[in-house]
Every structure is written in C-alpha cells, then in structure tokens.
Amino acid sequence: MTLTASDLRNLVLAALALAVCALLPFGGSGYWLGIGVTIVMFTALATSWALFSGPTHYISLATAAFFGVGTYVTGLGFEVLPFWSLIGIAGLIGAVLAALVGFATLRLSGVYFVIFTLGLAELVRQVITWGQNMTGQRGLYVLTDITEAGIYWWLLGLSAAVYLGGWLIGRSRLGFALRIIGDDETVAAHSGINTAFAKVMLFMVPGAVAAMTGAILAPRYVYIEPSLAFAPILSFQVVIMALLGGASRLWGPLVGVIPFTLLLESISSNFPNQTTLVLGVAFLVIVYFLPRGFVGLLEDARGGLRKRAGGMA
C-alpha cells in the first residue's frame, strides 16, 4: 500500500510530537517527569488495550497479569541479561500467555472472557506467592542503574511502537477483519474470516505490550512482590482511561489517559482513601454519559457543526 499525502503529514506530525515528548526529562522537574512516566505508561497500556477491545468489544482485565509477569521477568533476569533483552523476553512471554488465554476463552461469550481475565492476575499472583513460600523468598530486589529518565524514554519508545503498530494493523487485512468481526461475527465467518485466529492474534498485542511495560517499570519499584506487581486496580484504570477517551480511534485512549492520570494524581494526594470511589464514579459516567468516550463527544460536536453549516448553506 502506498502512503497518501495526509498519511505522510500525520507521520511527520507524530514524529515531531514524539521528539517534543522526548525532551521532558531535560525540563528538570522530577515531579513532572514522574507524571510523564505514568502518562506514557498508561498511553502504551490503554492504546494497546483499545486496539483489541475497540473492534471486538471484549473487555480484557488481564493487563495486571501481563504487567506483573513482565516485572518478574526483569526482577529475575536483570543480573544476568541486558535490560533491553529482558523487555523483549517479557513481550514474548506476554504474547504467548495472551495466546493461551485467548484460545481458551475468546471463542466464548464476553462475560466469560471478562471473568477469566479478571481472575488471571489473581491466579498468577497466588501461584507466584506460593512458589516464593516454597522457596522461602519474600520479594525481589531490582537494583539497576536505570534512571527515571531512562524508564521514561523506554516507555515513550514503546508507546510510539504501539501507535505505529496500531496504525499498520488498521491498514491491514487483520484490522479490516476485526472491524467486520466487531460488526457481525456470523457475517465475518461467512465472508471467509477465521474469527478465532484473528481475535487471538490481536489479543497478543496488549499482552505483549503490558508485559513489556511491566519489565520496563520494574527498576522503578526497586523491590517487587506479588501483591504489588499484580495489583488488579491497574487493569481497571486501563479500561477506564481507554473507554473514557474512546476505544474506536487509535488516538482515543490518549485523550482519556492524560486527564484521568492528572485527576487520579490529585485525588490520591488529597483524598488517598477515595480513589476507589472515583474509579467507580468514572465507570458510571462512562456508561451513562459518555458511551463512546471523548472521541464520541468530539465526533458528535463536529457532526452537529457540519449539519448546522449544511442547513445554512
């Protein structure tokens, strides 16, 4: 496929935006760098989540499981292998794990999938805790010389890769197949699409990305233990941010990530006990007021303007 002029323009703009984002660590503010890390982390997680859940409408709560597995890859391997290879290994393990989960659950209805992914993090956590009890360990120290800025750049690179990958998938047969599946799975099968295969392939993307994110962030934690690495709240935050922004567009989740990260940041520093309540309210707001996220709001506004302009002409 060839690139049109607008494709080229978008690519150049995206590259510029990336370059500007990459300058953040030179700003000198540790506080804003910390927020920056959180934002790029959730951008990678929520965007890859929406790549799968946007077209298929399956709600995955497996992010925490993949993320935790990723942190453990770094935790166990950072003394033996170079950091970059650990990220790769984490991605590979995440993708394989996602494929296994996908084969077991994606041919069934959405409810089964939600329940299974919700419990997956808990399942892996219990098994690792048990393994540690058997060997008498408690947690893992991850002592590396990787700085906060280094983590930020790694995550930024990962987010860029997610965007590029998502853009390419959107233009591919796989992307088209998923739009058809999202519309009508029976038609998809009768048009010659291997629906199960397409869904599993795509589910491997958020699996790999979440595991890589975990691997990159492990040095930030310094000390990792199962209840920290597999905190289920992460899965929910990712779902909220992606849906708040809108899962139907590649850039949608980003629109949700930035305001929600800032909101959670201010809530957790001012009212640390109320974060759960905020998450709950956010879910309800999405369902009742923003079913298509900010993206839907923008599109409606634009459609309304166009209609009004058309009426006047």
Next chain:
Amino acid sequence: MRQASPVLAVRGATKRFGGLVAVNAMDFDVAEHQVMGLIGPNGSGKSTTLNLISGALPLTAGTISLRGTPISGLPAQTITRKGVSRTFQLVRLLPSMTVLDNVVAGAVFGHRRLWGAEARAQAETLLERVGLGGQGHLPVGQLTYIDTKRVELARTLAGDPKLLLLDEWLAGLNPTELQIGIDLIRSLRDEGRTIILVEHVMDAIRSLCDRCVVMAAGTKIAEGTPAEVLSDAEVIRAYLGDDDA
C-alpha cells in the same frame, strides 16, 4: 446433468436438534451452471440444509462434498474460502461500514482473496452489477430494504464463489421489487453461476430453476424440473395438507 462430477454432492446429510430431526438423510447433487431450487413448506428444513452446506451448523451425520472434496465438518470460514458463499434469511450487513466496505469485505476474505485497489475495483464492479453503481459511499443504515438485499448479494458475489446459496433472497419484496430481484438472479444464472435457491415465491422458482428438490418434515419428497415437482401429488399434499390431495 451434462457432466460427471457435480459441484456439490449431499449424501445422507442429517441434523438433529436434541430429539428433533430437522434434516433427515438428504441426498442431492448440484451440477455446474445449474440453478437448483430447494423448496418446501415452512419448517421443512430448507434453511437448516443451507446452514449445513455453508458450515453455519455442523452435521449430525452424512457428508457434503464440493467438487469431490468433503467440506462437511469444516468451519464456515474455510467453506467460504473454498468457494461457497451465502446470503442470510434475515439480511445481515455490517452496520458501521459504508455500502462499498460491506462489499469489499466479501472481496478481501472470500474465495478469491483480493486486497487494496483490486478489492475496491471488484466491489465497485459488483455494486454496478446489482444496480447500486455510485452508491458505495452511503452508510448502510440509509438503504431501502431491497437495496440492503442488493448489498448483501454483492458481498456474497465479491469473493467470486463457485456456488452461491441464496436463502429466501426474494422474500419480503413488493411486486415491482420482486420483478427486479428475479431479473437480477436470472442475469446471474445467465452468467453461468451455480446457485442453490431456497425460495417460497413460485413464480421465481418456475422461471429461474433448472431443477428442484422438495423437502417436507426434513426429508426429500420429490426431485425434478419445477413443472414435474409442482404437479407431484405428494408435493401438493405436503403444501396443502391431506384433504386436498
């Protein structure tokens, strides 16, 4: 009937739902370039037979082969890729897409797998073919009933299938539309397409079908030219009940 190897051969095809036998040991062949009508009263198992051929439902017993290769037991997408394509009794379009994309979907993933400009060109040609030339940009929600049927037919044709399954494609059309629909199917037949038609509209059956298989209560009760089967005593009894025979 001219050639030795039929496009489709159905042997002993049976489908049970729990204790109910919906399709009972069906046998029939469809030859190349033939239009076969599958007819019978409501609930006689016609649509189920079509679902068995297209892979929407698995068979309980029997085999179905396409040009001598068994296709029974394969998933729907594999059967589609091998060149069997269908419409649905209740029209199914892809609601979030334009008319053109609905047809492109059939071209991209069907029997002949096209992509990009080729798939679009194929879709445009087919829209022209079914009488929707230049309407590709419309969202499917704005179409009239017969136009949704046209889009579905174009999508089905887009993969260039060897065998076309039309499930009551003419049902629900008003008299004018019906004539358009019949003409459209006749033009497909004149192209030499092999078609199985599940249909209730007798005019269409008479004018379009080379051969008919009549089903009642899941069983084949007659087979022959439309004129033969429609005068068959058992067929009349199946449609009208015992008293009138």
Next chain:
Amino acid sequence: MDILITGLLLGGTYALIAVGLNLQYGVARIMNLANGEMLVAGGFVAFWLYTAGQTSPLLTVFLVAPVAFALNWLIYRFMLQPLVKRSKTRGQLETDSILATFGLSFVGVGLMLAAFGGDYFSYSFLAVPVEIFGDSYGANRVASFVAAVVICGALYLWLNQSRAGLAIRAVATAPASARLVGIDVRHLAAIAFALGGAVTAVGGALISTYLTLDASTGVVFTLKALIIVIMGGVGDVRGTILAALLLGIVETAVASLIDPGLTLAAAYILFLGVLLFRPQGLFGKAPT
C-alpha cells in the same frame, strides 16, 4: 472426611450467594459484578448489629433480606433498566452492564471504606464445636449451612411450584415468548434482580459468622459466585447448588492439603477446565 464436611459446609453458603447471582443473570440478564459488595454489606450489618446490640445474625437475616431487596430493586429499576432499554443487542447490554456493575462495585467499596475504614471485621458467634462423624466443626458453620439449605430449598420450591415461580422461569427461558402470554417481563426481571440481591446479602450475613471480611473482599466472592454459576449452568438452580458444593470441597481440599493461599487459583483451574471442556456448564445439555 474432615475435608469433605468442611467443604460441604462452606459450599452451602457459596450456593446461596451463587443462586442469588444466578437469579440476577438468568432472569434479569444482568451479570452483576457488584454482587460481592452486596454480600459484604450484608456481612457488615450482621457484624454491626451483633457487636452493638448482641443481635444474633440468624435474626439479622430477617432485617437484611427486605432492605437488600428494596435496595436492589431500586438499583435495577433506576440504573440497569435504562441500559436494558437503550441496548439494541444482547452484546451491547452485556458490555454496558459489566461496566455499570463494575462502577457500582467500586462505588460500593469506596462507600464502605469511607464508612467503616479498611479494617477486617470479625466477631465470635456460636464459636463452639459441634461433633459430626467423630470430628468437630464450628457451630456457626453448621448453623449457616442449615440456614442456607433452608433458604435454597424454599427458593427451589417456590420457583418450581408457585405461579410466580413459573412466570420467572418462563422469563428466564424465553423473555420474548413470556411477554406474549401476558407476563410482565420488566416487572419480573426487577423482582428477580431484587430477590437475587437479597439472597446474596443474606449469604453475606451468614458467612460473616465464620469468615473474616473487609470492605474490599467483595470481588473475591463475586468471582467465586460467577465461577459457580458458569460451572453449574446459567439459570439452573440445581446445577448451581451442586457446583457450589463442589467448589467448597475443592477449595477446602486445596487449602488443607497444599496451601491456603491457593484457593482462588484452585477455583480458577476448575473454571478453566469447565470452559475448555464443558462451556455449557457441568450439567447443561450440549448445545446442538
């Protein structure tokens, strides 16, 4: 033997919770992921009334049930019915109700955290041993089990013998046809949802007599109840009860033979097995 009986006693209460969820999912078609919070709330009330007023949890149940019924009726009527009305497909309702009930669940946890703090709560009620087949068990467990059996039995009889029960089963099997024979589907769905919530809250009051709860444990119970419902088959009360007893036994066996930290993992392995080999539920008929 010891494991078997402890498992059965635990499974009895699980059955109660899962029957509650099954009523909601099978009849009202809402997969209520806030079910666990209703349970914890029931437990809270029992705890509070016992520590403050020495009221027996077995009596509290009679207060918890109507209050939970009313609360769930309101939730269904004002939060979930609009979703049912607006959804065009079953899939969309499913997604909406999953998100909405997750929201409710988080709000529930948030409110309980605000009201009671993050502490564990437990109290000592009927903590005397009872001897069964030569081994001793907590009387609170036995009492909860008996109460659960009575309630499940009553529900089962009501669903299968009464006219209202027949209507509810009709809605569960074929909502569209039920409407045609003059059943008020919306009204009954609300009743079933409310009843399911009440049963779950009662289960919570009973389970609080021998398990330690805190504001955020609800989700664990939601998960277990969901696993039980899916194992037993949606809309199948007998299947649910059997699956609950099975889960109780498997959990107890894993906890006492391998590690108490692995109970949910065990439930999941069981769930995965069902998903892979019998997705229609352990006792459901194979789809054709």
